[in-house]
Amino acid sequence: MVLLALTLFSYLFIDPNFIYMKNLYTGFSLNFREMTTFIYLLLISAFFVLYILLLKNVNFFSKKIKANSKLFIFFLVPLIAYPAILSFDLFNYIATAKILFYYHENPYIIMPIEFINDPVLLFTRAANKVALYGPGWIAISGIPYLLSFGKYILSIYIFKFFISLFYIGAGMLIWKITRSLFSVLLFMASPLIIVETLVSGHNDIVMMFFALLSFYFLRNKRIYFAIFFLLVSILIKYITIFLIPIFIITIIFIYQNKKIDWKNVYFICFLSMLLIFLLAFFREEIYPWYAIWPFSFLVLSPNHKVFLYSFISLTFGLMLSYSSYMYSGSYFGLSHAIRMLFIFFPVVVFFLYYAFRKTIRLI
Amino acid sequence: MKFKFWIFAIIILVSLSVLRSSHAASSYVLPYPSEMPGSRLYELSQVIENLSQFWNFGSFGKFGYHLKLSDKYIVEGKTLFEYKQYLLAYESIQKSNQYFVKTYPNLQNAKTESKDISEKSQVLNEASIKHIEELEKIKLYTPDIFVWTPEKKPPTKLQIHKLLIESIEIRKKNQ
Numbered sequence: 441m442v443l444l445a446l447t448l449f450s451y452l453f454i455d456p457n458f459i460y461m462k463n464l465y466t467g468f469s470l471n472f473r474e475m476t477t478f479i480y481l482l483l484i485s486a487f488f489v490l491y492i493l494l495l496k497n498v499n500f501f502s503k504k505i506k507a508n509s510k511l512f513i514f515f516l517v518p519l520i521a522y523p524a525i526l527s528f529d530l531f532n533y534i535a536t537a538k539i540l541f542y543y544h545e546n547p548y549i550i551m552p553i554e555f556i557n558d559p560v561l562l563f564t565r566a567a568n569k570v571a572l573y574g575p576g577w578i579a580i581s582g583i584p585y586l587l588s589f590g591k592y593i594l595s596i597y598i599f600k601f602f603i604s605l606f607y608i609g610a611g612m613l614i615w616k617i618t619r620s621l622f623s624v625l626l627f628m629a630s631p632l633i634i635v636e637t638l639v640s641g642h643n644d645i646v647m648m649f650f651a652l653l654s655f656y657f658l659r660n661k662r663i664y665f666a667i668f669f670l671l672v673s674i675l676i677k678y679i680t681i682f683l684i685p686i687f688i689i690t691i692i693f694i695y696q697n698k699k700i701d702w703k704n705v706y707f708i709c710f711l712s713m714l715l716i717f718l719l720a721f722f723r724e725e726i727y728p729w730y731a732i733w734p735f736s737f738l739v740l741s742p743n744h745k746v747f748l749y750s751f752i753s754l755t756f757g758l759m760l761s762y763s764s765y766m767y768s769g770s771y772f773g774l775s776h777a778i779r780m781l782f783i784f785f786p787v788v789v790f791f792l793y794y795a796f797r798k799t800i801r802l803i
Numbered sequence: 804m805k806f807k808f809w810i811f812a813i814i815i816l817v818s819l820s821v822l823r824s825s826h827a828a829s830s831y832v833l834p835y836p837s838e839m840p841g842s843r844l845y846e847l848s849q850v851i852e853n854l855s856q857f858w859n860f861g862s863f864g865k866f867g868y869h870l871k872l873s874d875k876y877i878v879e880g881k882t883l884f885e886y887k888q889y890l891l892a893y894e895s896i897q898k899s900n901q902y903f904v905k906t907y908p909n910l911q912n913a914k915t916e917s918k919d920i921s922e923k924s925q926v927l928n929e930a931s932i933k934h935i936e937e938l939e940k941i942k943l944y945t946p947d948i949f950v951w952t953p954e955k956k957p958p959t960k961l962q963i964h965k966l967l968i969e970s971i972e973i974r975k976k977n978q
Contacts, residue, residue: 543918545861554863556919 442487443517443634449479450521450639457562460593461522469766477767484759487631492752494629495622502621512611515628518638519600526762527729528565530641534595535564536571537585540578547571547578560592576675577643600641606649607637610736613652617659617740626748627739632755636729644729647676648736651683655709658687659702661694679733682712703741710737710747726783728758746794753786760786829932833874836882840891862913866906866923870930873902877934884941890951893961896938900970903934907977931974938974942967 452468454461469476494501505511523530535552539545543555552560552567561567571578584602588595611628618624627633637645650673658666670687673680686708693700713734720730735751742748761782768775838845852872859868876899883892906927910920945963952958 543861543863543916546858546864549859549867550861550863554922556922 442483442490443514446483446487446635446639447518447521449483450518450523450525452476453525454522455524455563458524459559459562470769473767473769477763480766481760481763484631484756487634488756488759491629491631494625498622498625501625505621512608512628515634516604516638518634519597519604521639523596523600523639523641524563525639526635527640527642527727528563529643530596530599531560531564532566533573533577533581533599533641533643534585534592535560535567536573536578537581539571541582541585542590573643574675574678576672577646577677580646580676581643600638603641603643603645604638606646607633610645610649610652613649613656614739617652617656620742623739623742626742627735630735630752630755631759632728632731633735635759636732640729642729642732643676644732647673647680648732649673650676651680652736652740654687655706658690658694663691663694666691679713679716682716683709686712703743706737706740707744710734710741713737714751726758728755728761731755731758749794750787750790753790754783757783757786829929829936831926831929831933833878833933833937834871836878837875839879839882840888840895862909862916863918863923866909866913866927869902869905869909870927873899873906873934874930875899876902877937881937881941884945889945889949889961889963890953890959893963893966896941896966896970899934900973903973903977906930927977931977934974935971938967938971 451464452466454465456465456467456470458465532552536547538558538560539547539550539552539555543550548571551570552558552564555561566572581599584598585595588598607628611624614627615621615624633645636642650669654666654669654673657663657669666687670680670683686705690700690705711734713736717726717730717734720726731751731754735755738744738748738751761779764775764778764782765771768778771779838848856865856868859865876895880892880895880899883889883895910923910927913923914920942964945967947962947964949961949963950958951961
């Protein structure tokens, strides 16, 4: 129900310049900012409450899911959502793919803005930048682009569908690695994962799918496959390059026939991705979808409860942080400060609650 | 008397405006001089330059690649002329020309591919003006003909002004 509401809500965000859906444009999100922010906060909060309930009652839900695994299809409802509710990156992916596969130019040297009069310039953000993503992403983005036969609306949904395949694939890998429904639900039902992957269509899930696939093969001692898929992951968005040290150490351990505590390996992967995620704050700023990097490994090792729940709190904060722009229409000044406050507020609350419970137990 | 003054003033103003327009400087910015011949990194830069033609595919990409190198070699030529390295400077201007003549055909290709070339044409036009400005300046302080006589090698007769005039003509075609 929440997913359906979120999907319908997304259509209130249609850009006035988005000519392909001008009949659906209402201007609601621009003219009724307070109401829009309120609905968003309500939906996201409800989504997180349901998520926590799902995790707390995973045994109850596991019976239902085992009886009918098609229930996972409900998670895919946001595929039909308008993608630019929180981020315009999907438009940028399409523009980049168009440069290579339609104009036959190199997206690393030619910017979308150089194609004057291209209608996508009306609503594509960061059109004055060359491609930011790895060649692996640009190459595979040709699949959804070419399948859309130049129809823009179709390309949006095909891109989202294409990205959702990696979301499903990641879920299946988590199941294969952990054999834990808790881990699968922790990942697949996460509001952050669903919103950033199925609504906004961020390609971070593609990078993390290949990283997980690499570690899956590594665990099965198929080293060459593992190296290949880690390389593919790096070529999607570069970030997983920071997994290389852990990867090499694990390979050495495998060759030395040493016993490997895989949960520890995943936890170290989580920590390294978390470090890069936090360092993004110094480079530019923390984008909520970056949380997909550490979270993909945290779900493989969910026994570190403090880390798990503090990270879930952080994902809640990251989702809430969108509301400051939604309300003010600005990314700067007070809006930015409130955004930062939103990001870390739930984490602080969690730690205060945790400390409170510890104190009570001691008393 | 007053009438004569006004006639004089108008003549001065008109001639000033004509002079100003004939010396209007192009806003196009040429790059800084990069590695010069003789430098250890020069050979490497040549290899990278040759390889990067594969990276710069597509009509816009090729246009940018050729214009960038034409700019680079005109700056290189100018710097070498200033140091009276006539043979090397002569070769640099020739290279600049070779790259420059390939810019316009790529724009034409882009046009046949239905790409809007208005902005790029403007860039090429401004680049042509800037190149002509620089070539005219070089002509002022270089000899018409220079015989370059290296040690243990036969001399080379460099028709510097002829090359500069040819270079200017190439660029005028694109204005």
